[in-house]
Amino acid sequence: MKSAIVLGAGMAGVSSALALLDRGWSVVLVDRKAPGQETSYGNAGIIQAEAVEPYAMPRAIGDLFSIASGRTNDVLYSFRELPFHVSSLMRYWWHSAPVRHRAAGAAWATLIARATGTHAPLIERAGAGNLVRKGGFHMLLRSEASLAEAIGDAERKKSIYGTNFRTVTAAGMRQAEPALKQGGVGGIQWLDSWTVSDPGGLVAAYAALFERHGGRFLHGNAGTLRRAGAGWAADTGDGAVEAAHAVVTLGPWSTSTLRRFGHRFPMVHKRGYHAHYRAPQSLNAPVMDSDNGYLLLPMLAGTRITTGAHIARIGVPPAYLQLARAERAAADLFDIGSRIEDTPWQGTRPCMPDMLPVIGPSSREKGLWLNFGHGHQGFTLGPASAEALVAMMSGETPPVDTRPFRPDRY
Ligand SMILES: Cc1cc2nc3c(=O)[nH]c(=O)nc-3n(C[C@H](O)[C@H](O)[C@H](O)COP(=O)(O)OP(=O)(O)OC[C@H]3O[C@@H](n4cnc5c(N)ncnc54)[C@H](O)[C@@H]3O)c2cc1C
Known part of the structure; x- marks a missing residue:
């Protein structure tokens, strides 16, 4: 054998x-x-x-400026960590x-x-099967410009890969997710993905x-x-x-x-953080607040917020800036309630x-x-x-x- x-x-x-x-x-x-x-x-x-x-890796000058100036919540670089990542990041940039x-x-x-x-x-x-929901998830956009960009990108992916989506108005977003306080300017529902x-x-x-x-x-x-x-x-x-x-x-x-x-x-070690919250009302499915670089997720353990990427080696002390920003951005979308754990979770996306x-x-x-x-x-x-x-x-x-x-x- x-x-x-x-x-x-x-x-x-x-x-x-x-x-x-x-x-x-x-x-x-x-x-x-x-x-x-x-x-x-x-x-x-x-x-x-x-x-x-x-x-x-973003290559547009505007995106790079947002990253360098710390304006985006998608990715966080700390100068002390950069020397350990330069070579992998340069290759990532090239690819x-x-x-x-x-x-x-x-x-x-x-x-x-x-x-x-x-x-x-x-x-x-x-x-x-009780852990899996097959209805997709919503990507909520906060500005007309980012909505137009997201729809253009989704249409491109549909034409190349057949990825199914539908556009959703702000009212439609609230209808699908009544626990949201607002639906942004609307968004996209990805239809083929499953959520756990x-x-x-x-x-x-x-x-x-x-x-x-x-x-x-x-x-x-x-x-x-x-x-x-x-x-x-x-x-x-x-x-x-x-x-x-x-x-x-x-x-x-x-x-x-x-x-x-x-x-x-x-x-490339792309760390992410999460925390759970005692939200008084649950979402039906995940909502990605794309312009603010985080996801709101209905989990068995509570409502989970996950963050974007912090470029950091395993073992380097945590930086909770992205999670704090996500909590602030989430406040006008959804009543997240209080945190369940004292210390947020951290883990590393293993990226080649x-x-x-x-x-x-x-x-x-x-x-x-x-x-x-x-x-x-x-x-x-x-x-x-x-x-x-x-x-x-x-x-x-x-x-x-x-x-x-x-x-x-x-
Ligand atoms: C915030 C965040 C959100 C994400 N969201 C998604 C998502 O929605 N969908 C998606 O597809 N992916 C998502 N990812 C990425 C995904 O989680 C990872 O790509 C995936 O979990 C990697 O799985 P793995 O089995 O390779 O590694 P791991 O799950 O890390 O498993 C590696 C295992 O190795 C064990 N191990 C390590 N060292 C030793 C040792 N010396 N001896 C014995 N055992 C050891 C560890 O204990 C661990 O169990 C996300 C990642 C993060 C951080």
Whole structure:
């Protein structure tokens, strides 16, 4: 029987472990925490069928000025952190040029197109349908100019990728979401995306499905991964485990772990924050306040606000400026109520400079496989990228062209 140790039990790892198990592999899934407790817990929980293009770095002078002067809430740079990110950011900038972004988008869209279709059977088999809502979400705009720009962009995406949306008036926005105090100048409803009321809970439900079908989940440290003969070993709470193959699905921790094996992957660490609130009335579905760079999300734990990106290495102290701005902007849209937790959550979107995930065999070590770097959409892309990886590991033709995701491009 083919065997694998999957390191990291976020959406990417749990999906990979399940996909291997479904093909008859013997699989041990290892994480230092319970499944779905890190980035895959704290995100906005949207299975983003509308995210047909990866998130490019702004290149227009006006946008750059807004970032440099701290006027936008989408992204926060701190000067002290910049030296650690210059090289990855320069590569990100280069890849974000329109012609390269178009090429990345073409590859990315093949995975996004499979996102809801690959989640659907897992949701059903895991009995997690109660966590998932299939009605899309609203993007609310605050000015006529940004509304016109958003509609133009949505029409372009519909014509290229077939992404379904409808425009919504301010009154329509309030009708759909009666808890809103106002509907801005109107907005867009993305129709194909699914929203999850407990993202970590969905990952935990997939992990429980994995265990019910004979997979083993063990607590352990990925830092102990090592060669064992022709295969691999790692230490866990149940002792050392061995397998012929190892899969690294450690999200933002993947690059540091892989350095031990000679890999030097660059990564742009885009931190995000969230907090929960005791809103007296709940939203029906997420609302993105696009002009203010945050999302309002009805979660089981309360109304969640998630922020844009703070460029910061893992471990660097938090900066709550974006969350504070989001709270202020939200106040005239929605009664968020008081904060539930004292300390906001933080987590890191693992972004590759060319905006594409790394999926495939290590170029340095036989039997070592990689599946990380899904950036802003790893919760969406877990099952679709697992499907591609596992086909490669099984010697079959993947359902998408995996060449753009090859690890050896770095
Ligand atoms: C604020 C925010 C909002 C977002 N919203 C969305 C969204 O709406 N939709 C979407 O698709 N994506 C969203 N994302 C992105 C998404 O959350 C990530 O791309 C995705 O969760 C990455 O999943 P992963 O499995 O690769 O990593 P993770 O979920 O981080 O999993 C990695 C795992 O590795 C484990 N690990 C790390 N080091 C070790 C070690 N040494 N030993 C053992 N285990 C270890 C961790 O404990 C963790 O469980 C958002 C991200 C943020 C920050």
